[in-house]
Amino acid sequence: MSERPFQPRIIAFCCNWCSYAGADLAGVSRLQMPSNFKVIRVMCSARVAPEWIIKALSSGVDGVMVLGCHIGDCHYISGNHRAAKRFAVLREMLGCVGINPDRLLVDWVSASEGPQFQKIVTNFVERVAVLGPGKAAGEQRAKGTSELNGLTQQAEKRE
Amino acid sequence: MKVSKEVRDIAEEILRQGQVGGVLGLSSEHGHVGPHLFSSTDDLGTLVLEPRYMLAKVCRMILADFPGERLGVVARGCDERALIEMAKLGQVDLSRLDLIGVACSEAQARECACPHPYPRRIDVGEPVQGVAFADTECAQQASEQDLVARQAFWTHAFSRCIKCYGCRNVCPVCICAECSLEDASWVARGKISPEISFHLIRAFHVADKCVGCGACDAACPVDIPLTRLYAQMREKMKEMFGYEIGLDVTNKSPLTTTLEEAPLHGL
Numbered sequence A: 001m002s003e004r005p006f007q008p009r010i011i012a013f014c015c016n017w018c019s020y021a022g023a024d025l026a027g028v029s030r031l032q033m034p035s036n037f038k039v040i041r042v043m044c045s046a047r048v049a050p051e052w053i054i055k056a057l058s059s060g061v062d063g064v065m066v067l068g069c070h071i072g073d074c075h076y077i078s079g080n081h082r083a084a085k086r087f088a089v090l091r092e093m094l095g096c097v098g099i100n101p102d103r104l105l106v107d108w109v110s111a112s113e114g115p116q117f118q119k120i121v122t123n124f125v126e127r128v129a130v131l132g133p134g135k136a137a138g139e140q141r142a143k144g145t146s147e148l149n150g151l152t153q154q155a156e157k158r159e
Numbered sequence B: 001m002k003v004s005k006e007v008r009d010i011a012e013e014i015l016r017q018g019q020v021g022g023v024l025g026l027s028s029e030h031g032h033v034g035p036h037l038f039s040s041t042d043d044l045g046t047l048v049l050e051p052r053y054m055l056a057k058v059c060r061m062i063l064a065d066f067p068g069e070r071l072g073v074v075a076r077g078c079d080e081r082a083l084i085e086m087a088k089l090g091q092v093d094l095s096r097l098d099l100i101g102v103a104c105s106e107a108q109a110r111e112c113a114c115p116h117p118y119p120r121r122i123d124v125g126e127p128v129q130g131v132a133f134a135d136t137e138c139a140q141q142a143s144e145q146d147l148v149a150r151q152a153f154w155t156h157a158f159s160r161c162i163k164c165y166g167c168r169n170v171c172p173v174c175i176c177a178e179c180s181l182e183d184a185s186w187v188a189r190g191k192i193s194p195e196i197s198f199h200l201i202r203a204f205h206v207a208d209k210c211v212g213c214g215a216c217d218a219a220c221p222v223d224i225p226l227t228r229l230y231a232q233m234r235e236k237m238k239e240m241f242g243y244e245i246g247l248d249v250t251n252k253s254p255l256t257t258t259l260e261e262a263p264l265h266g267l
């Protein structure tokens, strides 16, 4: 704790068919990863609505990952094409209003890529830790909280 | 005014020929100007062009109310772009419309920082050069500000919002029956100013559709410069995908197509 006081809170949206399985594999392979992210399983990266990401960031989540199948491997053929384009645009929009676009990551992990999942998550957590707390909601959060559960209440509390 | 006279003449002609059941335009009555459906040539004396008012949303209403009728619409560049975007969203049937195309003056184009101050077919007025994004105050501001300054600017601007929904209500491309902005899951209820998600969700929803008509800016009672954000997004759509909003009804938003149909640089 004392070594790295700021523990970012991160949400990882993982598609059911590839990246969730990749995350699972990383888990059962006991690969070492930071623990400050929560996985939310979705059917496809294209199922992730921009609303979810915006709401997360504006509620004080520090970073959001959208992980899907590699291009060409989407279970629904071209879901990840849409996701790739939408979130590239969303990243630009975050930049326009002064939220660091690096708080949003879109990447691809296949079911067999446990180590790839480990790498992506580790890098992202480090990147967001360097960026510091997300101030999108204009709120000063208590340091070191790792649970996302109080999210709504936290948002409520802000002035 | 000469220009409105020319528009009246065209409206009179298409009404007389029975080409359309009515002409949608602006009418000045008792010192007030508002949208009006001119169904007889006798009314046309009150037809005016100013102040600018987005007619596309009214147009959708009238088309729905009078199925089977054709409609004339007095349309500036932004009205036409809005109608084209609405047609992409299945909201209006362009084949039922006869546009009376009006080109805006140079002063108007400058005032709106309009990139395209004329419709495709111009019936009245002379086309003037549009204002390039790079020459706008918005572009200048965006290039000068870093992330911190932008956040300060927008946090301050959004903090004035009274959540009147005016921007959404006037917007020609905000057409969903169920609006995310009213969904408590994304924007908490009963809080003013609303969470920043209110503005970011709206900005994202119009990012690939905003025609830059400025109706939202004009509607906002607290002067939030919304189009400054949307104009930047419109420019990004151009840079990233070469996509121009509102010019071609067959050109779908790249956010709804595959990477083969509209590639993203770097993928």
Ligand code: SF4
Binding pocket: B167, B170, B171, B172, B173, B174, B206, B209, B210, B211, B212, B213, B214, B215, B216, B217, B227, B230
């Ligand atoms: S967002 Fe504003 S400028 Fe853009 S189309 Fe809607 S009302 Fe017009």
Ligand code: SF4
Binding pocket: B160, B161, B162, B163, B164, B165, B166, B167, B168, B216, B219, B220, B221, B222, B223, B224
């Ligand atoms: S018009 Fe202005 S005050 Fe009203 S909801 Fe939109 S941004 Fe907020």
Ligand code: FES
Binding pocket: A015, A016, A017, A018, A019, A043, A044, A045, A046, A067, A068, A069, A073, A074, A075, A076, A077, A079, A080
């Ligand atoms: S199913 Fe994995 S990205 Fe579409």
